[in-house]
Amino acid sequence: MARKIALIAHDRKKDDIVAFVSRHAPVLSRYHLIATGTTGERIETSSNLSIERMESGPIGGDTQIAAQIVAGEVVGVIFLIDPLYAQPHEPDIQALLRVCNVHNVALATNLATAEAFVASLANSVVAHLIYNPVSGQGDGQQELDLIKELLEPHLHLEVHLTTPDLSPQQLAENALTDRPDLIIASGGDGTVSAVAGAVIGTDIPLGVIPRGTANAFAMALGITQQLNQIRRACEIILAGYTRIIDAAFCNDLPLILLAGVGYEAEIIEKADREAKNRWGSLAYIMAGWQQLNEHMLFDAEIELEGEIRQFQAGAITVANVAPPTSVLAQGIGEVIVDDGLLDVTITTAATKLQAVTTMLGMLGGALIKTNTELENVVHLKAKKLRLAAQPPQKVVLDGEIIGTTPLEIRCIPQGLKVFVPKPI
Ligand SMILES: O=C(CO)COP(=O)(O)O
Incomplete structure (x- = not known):
């Protein structure tokens, strides 16, 4: 639901509201601002704020705002009232003030209270x-x-x-x-x-x-x-407490974890919703074991910094962030999340036994964060890369199948600020 603040001022208070809004534009701009017609027009012409304008007050603008208060869309009303002049639409004004009280919506009818209200907004997250x-x-x-x-x-x-x-x-x-x-x-x-x-x-x-x-x-x-x-x-x-980490885009889709080509993508596809509901993350492991029987190597071509390299691969993983359990991403035993580079791990395995040994070696390396130097594993670091496979391979991106190769991946160094536990 939108968070709206309503701005209204009678004619002899319009200069006040214009000055008030321009003083507090940074805070107010975080909200969806609505206003009665003439007030809104005056504020818009003297600030960069965008205001949703209702009808002018005397012809029903207050009533339109009252309806939005009743609908629960308004968090506060700043209504600079002229206490010395009677208004032709007094019943509408009274109705608006009344619904604020009925629905417990903050209501400031003079500058002093408006200042206090905005000060409290400035402190609220x-x-x-x-x-x-x-x-x-x-x-x-x-x-x-x-x-x-x-x-x-x-x-x-x-x-x-x-x-x-x-x-x-x-x-x-x-x-x-x-x-x-x-x-x-x-x-x-x-x-x-x-x-x-x-x-x-x-x-x-x-x-x-x-x-x-x-x-x-x-x-x-x-x-x-x-x-x-x-x-x-x-x-x-x-x-x-926040930490700034890298992010990436893969074929223009966000990549915060990893893109898996070949083996990993096949596993994810196998671990379907029903299996995930029943078995949780065990579903991935079961699917992985099953997949070892079926998997075949493919020819991969990777272009890094203008240089083209070719591999026979069973799985290729391009990782930004990966826990130790993302075994196929652990080419050097750890994926570094804020070095401005993606970790590319290319795994080959001709037999099932070799595949299992390689994966266990990588898992072990990841758990103790050391480079295991496995002979079936090539590790590269890249800011940007292109990847093609023959035959085309399925691709899993951050846990979802997105289609097949080719891929174009670019890292956004320090692109994401995330709340994390404070290091002890
Ligand atoms: O009369 C008003 C509120 O009661 C204000 O309306 P305007 O902003 O259209 O002048």
């Missing part, structure tokens, strides 16, 4: 939560209630639910037009990635409340834990 109600195995409504209970005492929270027609990225883009202090993504890695897609490069920090099956992004950044995951994630956001 506004967060938009992009919430996927069908992520993971929990009860979406109960989890949302818990998040609200934990966050609402500390910040103004606007909740946007994703639907099949409203993508997380679209919702986040809309939310950004309100210039929030922070954006929170809650769902699986797909939801977090899509929200990040809108936030990358904006300097607005991203909070993550993991509720998916794997939650690889939150896991890699230390946000998850087994118990009380939601509570911990909310506490991390409220503590306010």
Whole structure:
């Protein structure tokens, strides 16, 4: 629901409201501003703010604003009233004042109170939560209630639910037009990635409340834990400590975790929704084992900094952030999240046994963060790359299948600010 502030002034108070709004433009611009006709016109011509104008007050503008107050869309009304002159539309004015009191909406009718109201807004943190109600195995409504209970005492929270027609990225883009202090993504890695897609490069920090099956992004950044995951994630956001990490785009789609070509993509496709609901992240491991029987090598061509290299590969992973359990991303035992470069790991394995040995070696290396120098693994670092495969291979991007190769990937160094636990 929109957060609106209504601005209204009687004629002899119009200069006051114009001066007031220009003094407080930075705070007010975070809200959707509405105004009665002439007041709105005066403010617009003397500021850069965009105002939704209703009819002029005497012909029904106050009534239009009153209706929006009743609909719960307005957080505050600044109405500079002229106490010395009677107005022809006094009943409309009284109705507006009355609905503010009925609906407990902040109402300032003189400059002193308006200043106090805006001062309180300046201190309030506004967060938009992009919430996927069908992520993971929990009860979406109960989890949302818990998040609200934990966050609402500390910040103004606007909740946007994703639907099949409203993508997380679209919702986040809309939310950004309100210039929030922070954006929170809650769902699986797909939801977090899509929200990040809108936030990358904006300097607005991203909070993550993991509720998916794997939650690889939150896991890699230390946000998850087994118990009380939601509570911990909310506490991390409220503590306010942020870290700046790299981000990337792959074929113009956001990449915050990794793009997997070949083996990894096949696994993700196999671990279908039903299996994920039943088995959680075990579904990926089971699908992975099954896939080892079927997988074949492919010819890959990678263009890095103008140089073309060819490989016979079973899997190629281009990672920005990856927890140790993303085994195929662990070419040098650790994916560095803020070096301005993507980690490219190319894995070849001719037999099932070789594949298993390689994967165990990489997992071991990742767990103790050391370079394992495995003979079937090539590791490269890149800011930008192009990748083609013959035959074309399936591609999984941040947990979702997006199609097949070729790919064009570019890193956005330091592109994302994320709330993380404060290092001890
Ligand atoms: O009369 C008013 C409010 O009661 C203000 O209306 P205008 O902003 O259109 O002048």
